[in-house]
Amino acid sequence: MFLKTVGPDEATGEVAEIYQAEIARIGFLMEATACWTTRPEVLPLFEQFSEGVKANFSLGMRGWRLITFIAAKQAPSTYCTHVYARSLIKELGSKAQVLALQRDFRRAGLSDKEVAMLAFAEQVARDASKTTQGHIDALREVGFSDVEISDIALCASIRSFVSRFFDATGATPEPVFFDDDLEFREAMTVGKAI
Structure with missing residues (x-):
């Protein structure tokens, strides 16, 4: 981490609650969480926003994970790609499927x-300014509602934002997210080297 953040031993109030919940859930505190605490008041705000978006996400957690993974590649975010690759192995059934997804x-x-x-999602993460009515019409043609289209854009945009913030603050992926398979690990390292 490039910046001074609040450590688990010095956390108080809502920051301490968020830290304790994460440690209870996954066994450790992610740098992706701690990096917000250079300004401690921001972490609870971001958590509330992020959890609120996920809670009512119209495309389910599979959609959230897929969109996040593709947007992270565009950022490019090694951190987010490794974290979401791990959950997608379970979602898609194999590392080979995740590699195929990452490649094309x-x-x-x-x-x-x-x-x-x-x-x-790729278009939004790569260059949202080039989005046209044609992109929206194509999504409607395959059955997406406007709420779902908005959620795709929202998820890809959130990932683009947080991925860049993680890299800018020096947050790095925890070793638990690195696969033992060197080929897989290298393929998921889309940005900053690990």
Whole structure:
């Protein structure tokens, strides 16, 4: 971490509650959480926003994970790619499927609807200023509602923002997220070297 943040032993109030909940849930405090505490009042605000968006996310956790993974590649965020690769191994059933997704989601065996979703997420993360009505119409044609389209854009945008913030503050992925398979680990290292 490049910046001084609040450590678990010095955390108080809402920051301490967030830290304790994360440690209870996964066994450690992620740098992706601690990096917000250079300004401690920001962590509870971000947690509330992020959890609020996820709680009502119209595309389910599979959609959230897929969109996040593709947006993280565009950032490019090694941290977020490694973290979400781990959860996608369980979601998709194998490391080979995650590698296929990372290399080319259009040829990774996803449904046409998921491919359209990820193409839009990629566009948003790469350069949202080039989004056109045509992109939206294409999503509607394959069955996405406006709420779902908004959620794709929201998820990809959030990931672009937080991935860049993590890198800017020096947050690095914890070793627990690194796969033992060197080829897989190298493929997930899309930005900052580990």
